Amino acid sequence: MSKNIDDILNVLGKQAGFKLSRKEAFDTNCCTQCGKEATKFHDALSKKEYEITGFCQECQDDFFGKEDE
Numbered sequence: 001m002s003k004n005i006d007d008i009l010n011v012l013g014k015q016a017g018f019k020l021s022r023k024e025a026f027d028t029n030c031c032t033q034c035g036k037e038a039t040k041f042h043d044a045l046s047k048k049e050y051e052i053t054g055f056c057q058e059c060q061d062d063f064f065g066k067e068d069e
Helices: 001-014 022-028 042-052 057-064
Strands: none
Touching: 001 022, 001 042
């Protein structure tokens, strides 16, 4: 991702009250939103979503809604 886009996302994340920047989250395998560990995901799509947003599985479920199992 380009530095400019990453900078914009970090500013928006701070405004939204996120705990970590994307770089901090990715460096520590944690969630941008809640700051908790982000290493276990339901599937490959959820893992890919982490690579985009930095959201752990729990925050993804809260944001997008949890799929019926």
